[in-house]
Every structure is written in C-alpha cells, then in structure tokens.
Amino acid sequence: MMYMNGCSAALRVAKDIAENNRGARVLVACAEITLVMIRAPDEDHVGTLIMQALFGDGAGAVVVGADPVSGEQPGFEMLSASQATIPESENIAVGRLGADAFLFNPCKQMPLLVRDNIERCVADALAPLCPVASWNDLFWVVHPGGRAILDSVQTGLGLDPRKLEASRHVLRENGNMSAPSVIFVLDELRRQQEGNKMGVMVGLGPGLTVETMALRASQVAKRKVEHRYQHQISIGI
Template structure:
C-alpha cells in the first residue's frame, strides 16, 4: 500500500492561530479553543488549503475580509475537492505502482474508490484510470459517504471479489479532504471537527496472488460489523448550508468502550483466535479520547496503540484513509503476526477486521 498527504503542512499551533483570526468568537469560545487544540494529541496535519499557514491578505480560498465572511460555498469546496482529490489519488496510485514494479497496471481488474468529503461524476476513479493507463474494461465500485470506517467495507469487498475470482487484482483508492469543510460557526461539534480532521490519501492492492517478493503485506482473514443500538444521533455527516456538517456526541468514546470488547471476541472467534494471540492493534485514531477508551476496553498498554497514536500525532484524523496510514506504519517496521483492526463512524457503527502481517 502507499499513503500520501498534501504539500501544505500545518502544525497544531498554526491551526489554532488560524482560528484566532475568526473575529466573532467570544472570549469564552477562544478559551475553549485553546484547551481543545492543546488536548488533541495532534502535532501536525496536512491540507489542500494553503490559507491555513498564510496571512489573511494572501488567502485564496477563504475570504480576505477581516470578518472572514462570506465563507466558501458548498460549490467552492466541492470544486476544490474535484481538483485535489484527482491529484492525490494519482500520486497514491503512482507510488503504489512504483513499489510493485512487477505489476502490469493493465492487469488490475477492479477499482474501488472511497471518500466521504466530496463527489463528482465522473469522479477520481475515472481520472485514475485515464491518467495511469489502467484497462478501460476495469470494473469500478464506489464506497461513498460512509465516514471514518469506510476502508473496511472496501477491503471486505476486495476480499470477496478475490475469493470469487482468484485471478482478480483489486485496487483500492481512498481520498479524504476533510479540511475543505472547516467552518467558523462556534458550535462545539464544528469546533472539534476543525481541530482534529485533516487530508490524506491511500492506495492498496488486494489480490489472491501469493507472490513472495519479500515486501511487507497483510492477509485479510475476516471482517465484522456492528451498528450500536440507539446511537444514530451520536455521530453523523451530512450536507449543510455552507459545507458538510458533523455531529459528534461527547459520549462516542464511551459507547465504543462499552461495545468494542464484545465485538473483538466475536471477530476473533470467527478466525479461531483469542485476544492473547493478537500481535498488533490497528485502531482508527479518531481522537485521543477514543484511543484511550479503546485501550481501556481491550485492556491494552499504551505501547499496543503506538502506531495509531503516532499517526494521530503526525497527520490527525483523515477519516477513512487513516487506517491505511496505521497499517503502513506497521509495515514500515519489523513485526509479524495476527492484527486486529477497528474503525468507528456514523451510525454509530464499528467495523473490525482480522489480518495477518506477513513478509519482511
């Protein structure tokens, strides 16, 4: 797999300084922002919007008016998504193909794209095919608007395709540009989203080909999914007047804590594993509080979630693309054995997977 981020890097302090430019925040709201940004566990994020690290007089996306109004329209945000998602998707796939030098791109049979932060038709799936000379007969699927757990349905679909068609080669391309939806309303849900979400993309190849070229990879063993009872209002993602709007209940970390342990046992039982046999834990770093509750629920020490914590610190929450960054972090260091992966998103839904880290 390959992971990429936009060129604009923004430290968490720079992001906080950007929000200080919003003139209509009250002193109480400014104090809340100070506490919020200091407690995220994030050091740096990346964005397709360079304004976050520019003086207001040089803004090209947000208004240069001292009021920062009007805010960009949904069309403004989506138009930038169309341009930048294409660029990041092509970069991610190009990096992947460079790593897989043995692979003939025209032999890729299926393409699955994943995003919840913008849309168009034709989308970046079409643009990847055209730019990288993939087969015009490639079969395309789109996992759209499912949120932070969407990489799991994509991996599950890819595995199902490969089980049904042993010669299939399935390319997954996941692009999330969350920073496009930064807004200046002072409601807590929006302020939290502004403080943790970021941009990133990933590409991965899923195949039944057991080629042993020594490169690190993961075997997909089993998947599980659960919609938590009476939790529809805990997290949502929808089109608002100015951008996509998120609702994010403060109870989300506790809901995950209450249900993840049971789902872990069910997931592992399907693969004939016990929690003690898990070598690696690939948990979507939705936020510092979520990782803390996962640690409590599964009885893990801090070191068990070091890959997730490292990704959160270096990149922030890139929605569904983030889990690929966690797996990439594991692939970049010498480790092996069973992996339990999990992510959480609107619904409230928990998606899990059991994998095996193989290769050097």
C-alpha cells in the same frame, strides 16, 4: 465509488471482490479533503470546531488480491472481516452534507460507547478463528478517530499503551483523516512487524458501526491460511 462511509467498509468490499474473482488485484484508493469544509462556527454547530481542529487531509492506497504469486510481497493477510452496529447509537456520530458545507456533530457519549462495546465486537469477530488468551498478544491497527477514542479502545480492551502507539503517531502527525487513516496506521506497523503475527484492524463508521478485520503480518515466505479459507487474501501498501 463509496462516499460518507466514515472509516470503515472499503477494505471489506475489496476483500469480497478479490475472493470471488481469482487472480484479480483490487486497488483501493481512499482520499479525504476536509480543509475545503472549513467554515465560520456558529452557536448551533459548535461541533464543527472540533471537526476542524481534529480532522486532516490525507490519501492512501492499497492493493488487495487472492493467492499471491511469485514476486508479490504483501504486507498483511486478511483472514476475516465483520461489522457490528452498536445498539441505540444512530445519533452518536451524525454528519450532514448540505449547501452550507459538511456539518459534523460529535456526541460526548461516543468514547463511552466505544469503551463499553469494543471488546464484545472484537471477541465476536475473532471467535470463529482461534481463541485469544490476551488482547495484548495481538498487534492493533485502530482508526485514530481522536485521543478520547483511542483511550476508550485501550481501556475497553485492557491494552498495553504501546499497542496503540502506531495509531497515536498517525493522529499526532496527520489528525483524523477518516477513511485513509487505517492505511497510514498499516503502513506505520508494516515497518515494525515480524512475520506470521496475528493482529486486528478496527474502523469506526456512522451508525455507530465497528468494522473488525483479523490480520496476519506477512513476510516474503508466507504460510498457507487454514484450510477453511478458500483464498489467501493479502494487502499490499
């Protein structure tokens, strides 16, 4: 059980378990219920209004495993996972759980920090894999934390607006569901992707932590991952 990790960490942990237990299939179930946290606003916690307007309830699940067998049809392969904490960001996304419910105080600097640091985080994460000529050559699964966050990612990476349409669609339809949000975005992209195309999944968590995962969209006929990877780690939605 993992609590209060925001929108990161769960899939990376599942990847580690699958890699170290050949033949295992790891069920990742994420659920967030923010409706029960609605409370009357007060002057000391104005940010609570933002949380209640932006956040939504949601649940999603994926199955993660190594070395798919005949009959399994994973949607994506996880090639690598990394995590970075943006310096001096410990007070940027602060939540407090107490007897008077969950209080979230977003900072106005958060979109700016994401914009200024997202390219470095992604570049560092993908450097061991392969050179990328343009970020627009990849598909993008970005946590829909809010319109300002998605705008910051788009600006920081110089992305074509269409690259974040799946994330914006999930935000419009469901709001920010915290942990399950990237699963919803994955599912949206799963209907659109062609096989063997590289992409990146980005999650944001407390800290401010940026979780980056390199993906490859899969079809029934999949190529083997490069020899430097011990297993082919796959996600089934």
